[in-house]
Amino acid sequence: MNKRNPFGAKLNFNTGVVEMIHGAGGKASSQLIDQLFVAAFDNDMLNEHSDQAKITLPEGQVVMATDSHVITPLFFSGGNIGSLAIHGTVNDVSMSGATPLYVSAGFILEEGYPLKDLKLIVESMAEAAREAGVAVVAGDTKVVEKGKADGVFINTTGVGVITNGVDLSVNKIQPGDKVLISGSMGDHGVCIMSKRANIGFESNLESDSASLNWLVSDMLSQVPGIKYMRDPTRGGVSAILNEIAYQCGVGIRLEEDQLPIKEAVRSGCELLGLDPLYVANEGKLIAFCPAEFADQLVDTMRQHPLGKDAAIIGEVIEDENGFVQLQTSFGGSRVVDWINGEQLPRIC
């Protein structure tokens, strides 16, 4: 990279802000791409400065997933929108059993957003990509007028390949299968809510935002019979279990005693009148497997740092109505229904 620098002064990452000109496609755009994105993501394909990335994929089934991130606040304990944008897409690809390999990133930036913060976001995105073993090989930047966006929006698309003959499918789920979760529920959602300006409760809870691909690869290589996996993000565990129950025409019965929930999450939910089953996660997965493999699977998950609190939380039952039920610790049972819009705090 001993080329002549055509941009003059370097971007000022201390006091500079995003300007409309950074998205106009000219010299300023190139400068931002070069000094921020290419520098952080640092790989041969980006260094080529082309409009596309040419990639050669290993043999196998190609998996692709996309996700747009519009979170408030942009920075939270345990991460920021940048790391989250990598984790979210890596996890979506990984849940198929694929090895995630490449990611593209589209940024929509609001005029006036501090370059200092943008740099932090992009750098943690690069770090998250390195940890997950994926390369950010294509990108796009647009700038919108002040007030037309909320700081930074990021879309990421991920590509991976299923190389080991794994064949996960929701259609394989049947009554008798066990339902497992890789760790505590609701950490991300409660962490985000506690940071929102108008709530004002403090907790040292960190978001669980993480890439699950290494955990998934341990699970798939060590335990046979895993049928299906999903990461319970927005809408929490209840949303994906309801989707699966509906799709497969089965019921799912959860045991409240077995649900791993951190004290801080329980307390936060209690205070706000929310239910942890409906709160978002960004570093957890739900797995379905036949009962005979469940213990082995939970042990394998617990050996990985991201699965140390893994638990068998319920089982698939026959129920043509597709209800997700909860056997309460109290001794009763109830439906865990589809979430309806956002959970709204109760008055009393």
Place this chain on the structure above:
Amino acid sequence: MKYVDEYRDGKLAHKIAEDIRNLVKPELDYYFMEFCGGHTHAIFRYGIPDLLPENVHLVHGPGCPVCVLPIERIDAAIELAVRHNVILCAYGDMMRVPGSNRASLLKIKAEGADVRMVYSCNDVLMIAQDNPDSEVVFFAIGFETTTPPTAIMILQANNMALKNLSVFCNHVLTPSAIGTILESPEIREMGTLKLDGFIGPAHVSTIIGSQPYEYFAEEFQKPVVIAGFEPLDVLQALVMLIKQVNEGRAEVENEFVRAVTADGNIKAKKLVSEIFELRPEFSWRGLGNVPYSGLRIKQKYRHLDAEYRFVIAPSTGKENKACECPSILRGVKKPQDCKLFGKACTPEMPLGSCMVSSEGACAAYYSYGRFRMA
């Protein structure tokens, strides 16, 4: 969670459930109304009906603060936000409650009105201070529990001489509602609603105390047991109610001794009476016009009353004719008796207010108990 988990202990629950089974007389049917939505929510969330013998019936009362608000008050709030362009601050539960023509605060927010969901009155004060050029209105609702915070906010706004803040007051009183249910023809004359006693409010009673319920026990010969909102509280209250029925007593008993005294929170009551006065009558969804059942802001603080600051056109809003919310709120009908339940009216598209809040009987039935009807 300390001070919470103790009241959700499954083993103890089974023991109390056994006590209940031993206590009930097989030849009797017991009908108890839980007045509060907080109890309704706890009953369904923890699956309490599964623990009860078949002859103990829980009748869900009107104590869900958003459910009892009549459609014209919601229309008025919507009008404030849309026509008067105010920043309308409301508690979360209110956001989805349907007004006329299925309008709601969430819907008008999507259409551009400035509606803010708040967690406390403090948020409202902050919003008013941060937006000195906008009129800010607090859509105040709720029973005696949420009234003292509104009173404090009014006092603070007055002291701070905030010019842009006012309160659309919809605070209502629990004893008036209980009285109306007991006076209703379904109980007094027709006997269509059998009620053997009440599970008395938890949080409301921390403010008003246990004393106001004495009248119901005496006049109507119905036992009242004030109970906390935790599931063990509910079970224990049922034990106490069944004992009273069996022994032919009708007294006010207090299960929630850890928070409720006979006189309640004297400071809060004083504050409320400093700021508010009784309205001659207030309209309730389900109960109609109930005399002396609602509060309005006193003359001294009228400059902070949205109903004086803005001209609000009287609403011609009408409930959906098939909606059974009124009967459900009085305990006369169950949610599944309504033709709209689970069909035209669901938590996603609520027609009636009981389907909105998780404290509403319809939403609780739909979200937590639906599998029992399948």
